[in-house]
Amino acid sequence: MKKIAAELGVSAMTVSRALNNHDNVDENTKKTIVETAKKMGYTPNRVAKSLVSSRTYTIGVVIPEISHAFFAQVVSGIENVTYEKDYQLLLTNSAEKFERENKALETLLAQQVDGILVSCSEETTDFSLLKRIIDTGKPLVFFDRCVEGIGASTVSVDDRNGSYNMTQHMIDHGYKTFAYLSGPQISTGKERLEGFRNALKDNKLDIKEEWIVESGFQEKGGYEAMKKILELPGDKMPRAVLAVNDPAAIGAIEAIEEFGYSIPDDIAITGFSDDIRARLLKCPLTTVYQPSVSIGRKAAEKLIKVIENKDEPAENIDLLTDLVIRQSCGCNK
Amino acid sequence: MKKIAAELGVSAMTVSRALNNHDNVDENTKKTIVETAKKMGYTPNRVAKSLVSSRTYTIGVVIPEISHAFFAQVVSGIENVTYEKDYQLLLTNSAEKFERENKALETLLAQQVDGILVSCSEETTDFSLLKRIIDTGKPLVFFDRCVEGIGASTVSVDDRNGSYNMTQHMIDHGYKTFAYLSGPQISTGKERLEGFRNALKDNKLDIKEEWIVESGFQEKGGYEAMKKILELPGDKMPRAVLAVNDPAAIGAIEAIEEFGYSIPDDIAITGFSDDIRARLLKCPLTTVYQPSVSIGRKAAEKLIKVIENKDEPAENIDLLTDLVIRQSCGCNK
């Protein structure tokens, strides 16, 4: 900018005004300045601008695992909105680790992001840093793995309800003995397990605690948890398995097949999230559809509202889930 | 920082030195300053620091489509490295559009990123902006969809070779008539098609141009391209189909099944990239494995080398592909 000013013998201020289309700049001067800027290959320095305005137009995102299809889709939804509203996206990965999540948050703050979108890691049970950030007034919105009641808005699906409906669906089709592959006991995982328990309770069915095994959110955990169940002593086996999400279900399917059982005839199984793989499986997976892109969009939209209007109230936004009945539950013959 | 300085009656400079562990600060002073900083909840302002140092420790990434499994994995590889080396990741999405790609690049420059990682959009044939950026000396590395020979390093797999090997594999198993679902004629797409053509030529097999149809990189395009082939007048049909990538192959499979043909007995098909879905398909897809995470890692590593040493030479890095033989090619009975 100074160079342009020097080149044309005007002040930097005039250049600034011309390039930002402010009032009271002579049309000719403006034209010359704009042309010279183009000719000299001027690129505005947002860092400097940010320092003055204390606005970076940047949103920080903390994701538990980028390469997971679900989160990739959420990010894509977030990006849709930030693109529309001219914000930038600073992406960080907690790799499901509490420590890394905290470090990521600190970094985002240091970067002076205008707001933060967080989905908690599997390990996160201590919300003190999150709470502190919210208390300072820094706009923050949770998505998917949310912490409710600490002052920030949340965007997720009604996990308990989705899980309840899926369980009810199975019960309606005559299944009586269930195993459950549970996630870690944070928001989403907890809610889904509760939905499962409630459905069984409401139908006066027994809950066999041995068959509720923590698998976590990933294939490997699902595989191992399922194996553990199949290896339990005694010859009783659950007739149906509900998994906390599709990756866990996909892992479990591998274990079930390894043991020589057939899906859904020996063991029926269902997932949660409608992963892109679900419909393509050899035995297509019955699952609960979660509007991943919408979750991202809603979360980003809410965050930007909070950023642009500090009085925007906090709210818990629940999107609707849908049962996607395919073959793995054995219900649609 | 000023507040801390005022609080303790020292100068801001001393605070800066203390917090950055510089020389010549009294141990006691340092300790008090560090404590007070913690107590007052001080977060460094990287925006200000960047303005002084003209380094943001931020890397910009331009991705054609975030929600695609392949790119999500690449991003995950990139993030591994940026995390290790303490850089931040600014993510942008070109949505396969040339215009958006250019806008993204401009924005990243304005954000003063230390370097840029780009994978070109399907539409990109005009490299002038990219070249201009490279010519200004801004570190830039291409990955996957690269532009060679304009001064920037590139990281991808040897697409031509991978495609050639796959074609040769099919020929070796007796297939003689091939259709090809091609990507757009940019780097990756072009190279793969050439590998296909070369293999046929080297084996003195005819290339039927009608059966080379542009599908693009996505499921829908694959579906439509395949349909077009199957609807061609005359009763000859290709015995095997090679797709430019797995999403296109997955789309094509849908079309093939819709027409009532069986895979691989009526029509064999192969993909490229080893999508997470490939092994789970009803008829598991034979494909070419691309080390997606490594591509991300290598690209990020190279970029950081260029950032930290302007004399780092440009190079074209080709990672190795591997044939993954499953059932869809009908070769392993």
Next chain:
DNA sequence: TAATGATATTTTAACGATAACATTATAATA
């Protein structure tokens, strides 16, 4: 006791952009 050296701290200026205020030039009015 003054000079020297080492350590600790402060002052100043700068990074690039801009808000707020100040100035100049020009035209319109009294």
Next chain:
DNA sequence: TATTATAATGTTATCGTTAAAATATCATTA
């Protein structure tokens, strides 16, 4: 012609941090 309004441009100070230069403090030595 003097006065005032208006448009166009300039000056200064600032955002938070830090490099570089300047100054202060104190112990050591000649």
